[in-house]
Amino acid sequence: MGSREDQHAFVLRVKPSGIDRVDEALADGDLRIGWSEAAGLLDETLTRTDFREILYEAYHAGEDNYRRAGANAGTMWRFIREMSPGDLVVVPHSSHFHVARVTGPARYEESAVAEDTAYRRKVEWLADGDPIPRRIARAPLQSRMKTRQTCAEASDLLGDIRDALQVVRAGEEPTFAGDLRQRLVEEALGELREGRLDSFGFENLIATLLTSLGADTASLVARREDEGADILATFQIAETFQITLAVQAKHYYRPKPPVPAGPVEQLVRGMEVEDATHGWVVTAGTFSEEAEQRRGELEEETGYRIELIDGEQLAAMLVDGGLRETVLPV
Numbered sequence: 207m208g209s210r211e212d213q214h215a216f217v218l219r220v221k222p223s224g225i226d227r228v229d230e231a232l233a234d235g236d237l238r239i240g241w242s243e244a245a246g247l248l249d250e251t252l253t254r255t256d257f258r259e260i261l262y263e264a265y266h267a268g269e270d271n272y273r274r275a276g277a278n279a280g281t282m283w284r285f286i287r288e289m290s291p292g293d294l295v296v297v298p299h300s301s302h303f304h305v306a307r308v309t310g311p312a313r314y315e316e317s318a319v320a321e322d323t324a325y326r327r328k329v330e331w332l333a334d335g336d337p338i339p340r341r342i343a344r345a346p347l348q349s350r351m352k353t354r355q356t357c358a359e360a361s362d363l364l365g366d367i368r369d370a371l372q373v374v375r376a377g378e379e380p381t382f383a384g385d386l387r388q389r390l391v392e393e394a395l396g397e398l399r400e401g402r403l404d405s406f407g408f409e410n411l412i413a414t415l416l417t418s419l420g421a422d423t424a425s426l427v428a429r430r431e432d433e434g435a436d437i438l439a440t441f442q443i444a445e446t447f448q449i450t451l452a453v454q455a456k457h458y459y460r461p462k463p464p465v466p467a468g469p470v471e472q473l474v475r476g477m478e479v480e481d482a483t484h485g486w487v488v489t490a491g492t493f494s495e496e497a498e499q500r501r502g503e504l505e506e507e508t509g510y511r512i513e514l515i516d517g518e519q520l521a522a523m524l525v526d527g528g529l530r531e532t533v534l535p536v
Contacts, residue, residue: 242324302337345522354498394521434476452482458491467500
């Protein structure tokens with residue numbers, strides 16, 4: 207699969223107005239996105255602030271802040287301005303996903319306003335448009351596909367997207383290794399939720415995992431000094447600059463009730479205190495829709511990169527990172 211040096215990638219939920227339109231997109235090679243009543247967004251002279259104003263007037267007039275309009279503006283800005291021909295788009299769909307290559311510019315179909323699919327882009331479906339099981343994707347890509355944002359940046363996962371396509375192209379799924387990995391992930395998840403692990407052990411486990419993933423340092427924040435970050439880790443990038451990652455650990459060992467939006471807001475406060483630009487909220491359980499939505503809003507408001515890592519994702523990271531190095535440190 208050819209690619210540009212400046213190729214970008216996105217995760218797009220093709221569900222305008224809450225209606226699943228993936229099958230239609232597969233049939234005619236047209237990606238769809240909502241907010242059709244916000245006409246005029248194709249005007250190249252508009253700024254991102256202009257996008258927000260147009261969306262506010264079309265969908266949020268009367269609200270006392272621009273929070274939702276700003277989040278929606280970010281979504282439409284990515285689809286219209288940042289997405290370009292040649293970029294890859296991952297479209298989650300149930301337990302599978304599809305991958306497309308963008309072939310055309312954003313356009314506006316007046317006849318599709320009523321069904322809220324006016325904003326569109328032509329694409330070429332890769333892997334013959336066949337559904338790709340989520341389980342063959344690497345853990346970071348699986349996590350990004352859980353985003354509640356309609357259109358999310360995923361250029362940092364281009365390698366993972368290409369890897370999934372290569373696996374499909376090579377006909378390597380299912381395999382013994384893949385089946386074994388899935389079994390190990392399921393067993394790791396069971397231990398996270400039912401094993402001998404208290405909240406302190408959970409934080410230590412995450413710190414050890416971060417070290418195995420390449421962190422130069424990974425340390426627990428003393429409870430009396432905790433202002434929203436339970437763990438701080440640093441990563442050296444290309445020996446030129448350092449990234450600080452703040453982690454909020456929630457040892458919810460059951461899938462229900464899911465983690466609410468509060469811990470995401472706590473994480474952001476901790477990131478501000480610790481001068482971190484990247485953050486994780488990690489749980490052995492699951493996240494609520496409110497938490498996912500708030501994550502998207504806060505990313506738009508702050509410019510931070512925030513990941514919500516649930517129990518399944520954490521189990522996969524433990525397995526992929528090497529059980530001996532992460533769970534059984536010498």
